[in-house]
Amino acid sequence: MTCRQRSCLTLGVLLAGFLALAACDQPVPDVSPTGQCAPEDLYMGEPEYFQEVMVPELFEPYCALCHWSDKTTPEERRGATPGLNYDDYDSAIRWNSTSLNFGTWSRVSTRNMPPMGRTPSTEELQLLVQWIDCAIAVQESGDDDDSAGDDDSAGDDDSADR
Numbered sequence: 001m002t003c004r005q006r007s008c009l010t011l012g013v014l015l016a017g018f019l020a021l022a023a024c025d026q027p028v029p030d031v032s033p034t035g036q037c038a039p040e041d042l043y044m045g046e047p048e049y050f051q052e053v054m055v056p057e058l059f060e061p062y063c064a065l066c067h068w069s070d071k072t073t074p075e076e077r078r079g080a081t082p083g084l085n086y087d088d089y090d091s092a093i094r095w096n097s098t099s100l101n102f103g104t105w106s107r108v109s110t111r112n113m114p115p116m117g118r119t120p121s122t123e124e125l126q127l128l129v130q131w132i133d134c135a136i137a138v139q140e141s142g143d144d145d146d147s148a149g150d151d152d153s154a155g156d157d158d159s160a161d162r
């Protein structure tokens, strides 16, 4: 160890300060959702990806304080819109569905949400845009395995007209 304890401590404090600063409102990427998703990225719009990546990477750290299913009273939700829960795939996707979920993007990209605490990094915002695009694409393609009665049990398939 060439580094004496005190200078290590000083370095640590400086580093912590730098990291705190660096975490402060990084630039918003110059992109916005379009609803276009490359076919090979469609998996990003599926419920599994939401649960396994989007919730732990983005929604849990930044939105759970207020927009979460286990928060029920207005006090617990800190006034957040009732029913808008980012731990719930359907809620996260269908909210503001008339504007194709751009409601989420418009709030987050203007740094209006989250209203307090740490804000998403540039990379995390990029991930959010991609998720919104692919989630929209999945919804619009009707490629939802969960939807009932979606199979061609009558054998009436498209191959009829060759």
Ligand code: HEC
Residues within 6 Å of the ligand: 058, 059, 062, 063, 064, 065, 066, 067, 077, 078, 079, 080, 081, 084, 086, 103, 104, 107, 108, 113, 114, 115, 116
């Ligand atoms: C500290 C609490 C808090 C956190 C954290 C928070 N929000 Fe909110 N959110 C609110 C409140 C309060 C409102 C209602 C007031 C308003 O519309 O500005 C709201 C409203 C919204 C709305 C508008 C819904 C509508 O009524 O049309 C969206 C979209 C939204 N939040 C998205 C998010 C997202 C995405 C995150 C995480 C990145 C987030 N919020 C984090 C408190 C929070």
